[in-house]
Amino acid sequence: MKMITLEDIKHISIVSPSKIVMLVLDGLGGLPDAKSGKTELETAHTPNLNQIAKKGTCGLIDPVSPGVTPGSGPGHLALFGYDPLRFIIGRGVLEALGIGFELKVNDVAARGNFCTVNNKGLITDRRAGRITTDKCVELCNALSQIKLQGIQSFVLPVKEHRFAFILRGKELRAELSDTDPQKTGVAPYPAKHIKPIAKHTADIVNGFIKKASEILAEHHPANMIMLRGFSKLPDIPSMRTIYKLTPAAIAAYPMYKGLARLVGMKVFNAEGGIQEELKILTDCYNKHDFFYVHVKHTDSAGEDGDFERKVKVIEQVDAALPQLLNLKPDVIIVTGDHSTPALLKGHSWHPVPLLLYSQWCRTDAAKEFSELACASGGLGRMPAINLMPLAMANALKLTKFGA
């Protein structure tokens, strides 16, 4: 069977005044606590979510494919309706988006590590003893002085030994192999062109690395760099083009704002948690018809293995929901970009609970928003990329396919 394409959806999407709010609790899905037998979501006291679930319909979504643990990039692309197996966000691009760098279409980005090499040039520590972020900032400033012929370079600190490296100029290509060998005891590799056309860029990168090693010689343990994940922005059609929406993103963290910008959303910055996010939503409600609202701290708590904190974040979101409900959006979606069970302290492959409410959603038997209720919900289990067409349909923004 052919899969439905973005072109197919574009063909049947129409503009209408109805409004869709997609509330994404990052890493929402969890695993049951051994004692209580309940997940984070099931443990949380969520009267508002349960009320929506009662009137709405529930299901489970797989961001990439059953069993596959998604990164934040693929997880979000899938929610926005883009096949994460087709639109690949490279490591370098994600790193740049993550620090809020506004990548241009032809920029080449890479993830960088400061590392330690011995007097033979062999790597002894891939993280340079985890230098402080302050030291990272200092070294990035030093490397930013490197001049390249006709090419602009950016060396931007991320955290500890990590930085983002971006090249901007004409005829740059990203088909380069990593210089990071992912092991110690060997020298960093030179960047090699994977396609002949990328040879010019490989030369530029290797020239940069040579100059960087000279500057860093006196900065042991951070006396060398490694680069990996050379990539450009994927060529991705805008949500404005595909869905004919005027989409807005409300988020605090750079990576999510970057992902939203990538698919054509207008980005609103919200530093003050869900309360401020919903205040911004209210303020810009008349000017947009699709709203992606991102909550980060469910994921952070899960990553930290803090079951109780994740429960609390979910409860805070629930408590703030009346502000959202007062706006009476035509379609409300609550879900996550992936699961982050506190028990696993990281992203996981588990399908993500999904709650969808609209006047036309065909209410199911789910009486609460929980992994268990979602597993037998009316939406069944489906690939996450089906969510946007479903949201559009419930907002009566899709016409008939075929006669």
Next chain:
Amino acid sequence: MKMITLEDIKHISIVSPSKIVMLVLDGLGGLPDAKSGKTELETAHTPNLNQIAKKGTCGLIDPVSPGVTPGSGPGHLALFGYDPLRFIIGRGVLEALGIGFELKVNDVAARGNFCTVNNKGLITDRRAGRITTDKCVELCNALSQIKLQGIQSFVLPVKEHRFAFILRGKELRAELSDTDPQKTGVAPYPAKHIKPIAKHTADIVNGFIKKASEILAEHHPANMIMLRGFSKLPDIPSMRTIYKLTPAAIAAYPMYKGLARLVGMKVFNAEGGIQEELKILTDCYNKHDFFYVHVKHTDSAGEDGDFERKVKVIEQVDAALPQLLNLKPDVIIVTGDHSTPALLKGHSWHPVPLLLYSQWCRTDAAKEFSELACASGGLGRMPAINLMPLAMANALKLTKFGA
């Protein structure tokens, strides 16, 4: 992931004496009434369907893809196991099938509108004031007099301002743009060839339109025509070839008979409702091994927004079922080609309830045939094109795939 293909199915299908009856209640799926919280199917008193559901297994099917509202063409093709995203039935072909015109493989068909143009040739009414069907018949007869060099043309009335236009002859191509601009205030477009090879056909069509406009000049408000959806029959393998079945269709409405003929079914005409359809089924039962029985009025009632009437049609079908059960088919399927909730007064995207019974179906927990029971049924939620392989399997008409 590669999807299973018709070639794969053909490879494993075998002939056996077992019999499959697929009862299609057009537009079966519904939405719950606000007061009762029950859909049309859930409101209907259906002891026989519930009895089969108890012994059988239930699920939900997506004719095209979640969120996508199917037309009748795609909906039916999917039920017969043909990917509706691959086998496209053009608007013109559907219009011709809909009036029972027996299209040949190389015919080019278009949907026609009589319209009104002013003295500058600009469209003022896209429906010519909705002329009567009698007037439509008269004008179609007049246009049927137009002679084209070496090409046969058919102008056939549909209803009010609508007609079907068919060209028959050598080297005709359907890669033509619409002449219907879908708006007023502009002149109808000339037909343009989308591929160079279609230029000859474009010239023929434009020659026809010129002659038509001369004949219609005195027939204001129907003084012009517009054509759209130029198409040929899709090149579709027969169910006889793929499934090695001897399939029969029992239906009243031309479009469904046309769709059935398209996939190689022998068509039986049944004007007298479900009772007559099941009488015909009984009569031809020994001569075929697959039976598609089509009930139209569930859809008509849904389109009219008549919840109660749709309930009644479902009850009529239920009451007639013993006649079907007496035949003891090896596989009984009850489903729809799409949902048509009375609340939406039209086709919708909601997945369609599916009931399958066979001796080998693996009975599930569903105790009745309803959207709710289907949502947690043993078949889960699946693409509708999986239904035919499932029917074949339950009839023990498929051998093992691979060694």
